[in-house]
Amino acid sequence: MTRYRISGAVMTHPRRLPAAEALARSGPPGALRVVMDPDPGGKPSVLRTALAAWSSIEEGATHQLVVQDDMILSDSFFERVGAAVAARPDAALALFALWDSRNGAAVRLGAMAGARWVRAVGEYFPCVAIVLPREVAAGFVEYGRKRLDAWADDILMRQYLLTRGIPSYVSVPSLTEHDDRGSISGNAFRGPRRSVCFLPDDPGTDERKSLEDIRVVPFFKHGVAQCAVRVQGPGPERWLHLESEEYLAGLGIQADRYKSANSVLTEVPDEKAARGTWLTAFTMGFVHRTTLGSDDLSRTAACAESLATIGPGGVSHDQGEERIAELREGLARIARAGVEAGLEAGREAGRATGGPPARTGRSVAVVGAASPLGEHVVRGLTDRGHRVTPLSGVPVGGAPGTRDALIDLRPLRDGTDPARTGIVVRAFDRATGTARPPVTLRTGDLYGPGCSRHSPIGRMVWSALRSHPVVLTDPPGRELRPLHVYDLIGAVDRVLEEPPAESVLDLAGGPAVPEAALAEAVLAAVRPVPTETVPGPPAALRPERDPEPEVPGPRGWEPAMDLHHGLHTFMQWLAYEGLGHAAD
Structure with missing residues (x-):
């Protein structure tokens, strides 16, 4: 018998009560209770409802699970949540990451390495499906009540966890998917919001394998290949925001010189989407080889699916579901080729004996x-x-x-x-x-x-x-x-x-x-x-x-x-x- 007990809540608004009740019924009896927005007629506030959900933890529970009402749960959801809590009882656990986010990119790196969890990186902490230890949940309620009009719940959550030194992880693959029923809180303008990697039938396995030391996060967002690079101290954790081409150029790497770039970029008529997907995947392969020290890719379904969402996530800000579906297969091929080329570039960099490129500037x-x-x-x-x-x-x-x-x-x-x-x-x-x-x-x-x-x-x-x-x-x-x-x-x-x-x-x-x-x-x-x-x-x-x-x-x-x-x-x-x- 485990010494950890998880209580759960589905947070909702009266306009979406039927969806919340259906989600609660999808779990084991009593595993999820519906918690309503305490002021449904007031200004829309995810944080206000989230604080009510965190406050609803049951007597005797060691952890609280909070899920938003527009999520779809994987078949092994409760099994994996229980195993993850047993493996990391003191950690905050996010069960979802968006396909164009930095934490989503960290999930991709974790999937490439065969990990089941990754350390959260410099961004908001995903809160659409999340588990917190009891004391951490109570602390966030106190923290959030003082800041009701300040920030969204996921940005406040990241700041709270960071300042309190609470370890924070994101699941690989996601245990939930976003159902995109429309946004009460005003996020619909962002376009389709899907998981970086959702496998409904992902089996529950060893939850202890994690990817911890992520220093470079290549991601494709808003149509641009970008990188978040962690500053190597001193001082608090912080991240620099770079363009992927600049990051690679600083290392003496030119992605376009690899032959496979020319052979796959023409497969997709959207040149910007193809180019951004290629650069992001190439940078991921290079980072996987040079900073994470791995020469091979995990051959799991999670790895394949997470690579396939690079392109769709990167163009989701201005493309609809139908267009994304048309582009997906071609962009997935570009992503696979880009990662392999990045691995090749990383192997070449590892064989080089002269160290980093000589600085020819001033x-x-x-x-x-x-x-x-x-x-x-x-x-x-x-x-x-x-x-x-x-x-x-x-x-x-x-x-x-x-x-x-x-x-x-x-x-x-x-x-x-x-x-x-x-x-x-x-x-x-x-x-x-x-x-x-x-x-x-x-x-x-x-x-x-x-x-x-x-x-x-x-x-x-x-x-x-x-x-x-x-x-x-x-x-x-x-x-x-x-x-x-x-x-x-x-x-x-x-x-x-x-x-x-x-x-x-x-x-x-x-x-x-x-x-x-x-x-x-x-x-x-x-x-x-x-x-x-x-x-x-x-x-x-x-x-x-x-x-x-x-x-x-x-x-x-x-x-x-x-x-x-x-x-x-x-x-x-x-x-x-x-x-x-x-x-x-």
């Missing part, structure tokens, strides 16, 4: 690197081949030593507009030991991973993330000039390669974006929340601005980031990492 010191933005800039310049040294508190005018340049990320006023900031790049001539005149790079309204939520764009994204209205001013505030962090890194790279003659360069010199138009872009990229208009300052108090002189950008450089995707990357970083930098 020797650069970065002042202000000990910040979220600084970490992304350092990583981005390193991936472009530069030899980067992080510094703190060193004046830009310091001695060059053996360096080619110093970059100061500390905000600098350019004297034209107090709302405008820039960074300074100072190049050195090693031959003469002298410093060239500094170059100020005007950054406009910088946004993206590592940027502040207190900027004009940051405030909009932060509000939409928490389902709060986006506030506009009347008369309208100043026009915005967005510049994404990835484009800033590209511009700095260009200036390092070809030091300009100008003392000032403008990186956000494109057409200005009115405040209302930027807000519309935020609602489309983050969440469709209402907007509110508040009175702006009286005309007499609004500062007069002289017309800005036209300033060129770096020669040979153009910003490349699409605003919609750029805002999406900012949203992800603020939700998963930025929350750790904000008082909650």
Whole structure:
């Protein structure tokens, strides 16, 4: 007889009571009880209902299971849940992960390694089907009641588990599937929401095998192949947000040189979907071989299914069920070929005797690197081949030593507009030991991973993330000039390669974006929340601005980031990492 006893709840709203009751009946008698939203007429809140479900744990139970009413349970659901609790009684256990999520990508890596559970990675913690130890559930109820209007339950859950040091795992494969009956909480705009890997007849086996040390998570989301890379200390756990091509380039890897790329990419008419699937799968194979130390793939059904959902998940934001079904088989073949090519690249890297690729760029010191933005800039310049040294508190005018340049990320006023900031790049001539005149790079309204939520764009994204209205001013505030962090890194790279003659360069010199138009872009990229208009300052108090002189950008450089995707990357970083930098 096990010493663990699990009580269970199906959380629901009166509009979906029949579905909740049917789900409860699908389990053993008494295993699942229906728990209703305590304020069904109030503002929709998954967290409010979740707290009621966590509070309903039965007397004598050691663990509480909470399932949302639109889930489908696997045939071995209760058997696996019981075995998993016995194997990890002190852990939080997520029984589902979305096909385009980072935790879903971690599940894929676990399936490739033959694991049954993976450590959760830097993202929200999936809460649609989850088990918590009794004390952990009680702690979350107390934690969540103080933050009812702050964040969604899954983001709060991740922050709670992380700050309390509670081990957190995600199942391989998922024990549940999303039935997609429509979203009361306003998530329907995200498109189809399916499991990374759901096998209804997956047998209950040894639940002790897990994949623990995941440092690189390749995932395909919003049509773009991306990577989350864990920062190797010191300090709390945190993740950098990169594009897969940049990550691979930093390791000297070119995915396109592998022959199988050309042979399979033409199988799917959607070039963007095919390309993103290929890059993601290739990066997964490379990571599987080089960072997880495995040369072979698990030949399980979970591995096959998890690879087959890379492409569908990556395009689910703008493709319907029928179109995804048409593309699935071709994208699955691309994924398998991509993983095999990535394994081949990993084996080649393992046989290489020269170590990492030689850094052919400049020797650069970065002042202000000990910040979220600084970490992304350092990583981005390193991936472009530069030899980067992080510094703190060193004046830009310091001695060059053996360096080619110093970059100061500390905000600098350019004297034209107090709302405008820039960074300074100072190049050195090693031959003469002298410093060239500094170059100020005007950054406009910088946004993206590592940027502040207190900027004009940051405030909009932060509000939409928490389902709060986006506030506009009347008369309208100043026009915005967005510049994404990835484009800033590209511009700095260009200036390092070809030091300009100008003392000032403008990186956000494109057409200005009115405040209302930027807000519309935020609602489309983050969440469709209402907007509110508040009175702006009286005309007499609004500062007069002289017309800005036209300033060129770096020669040979153009910003490349699409605003919609750029805002999406900012949203992800603020939700998963930025929350750790904000008082909650």
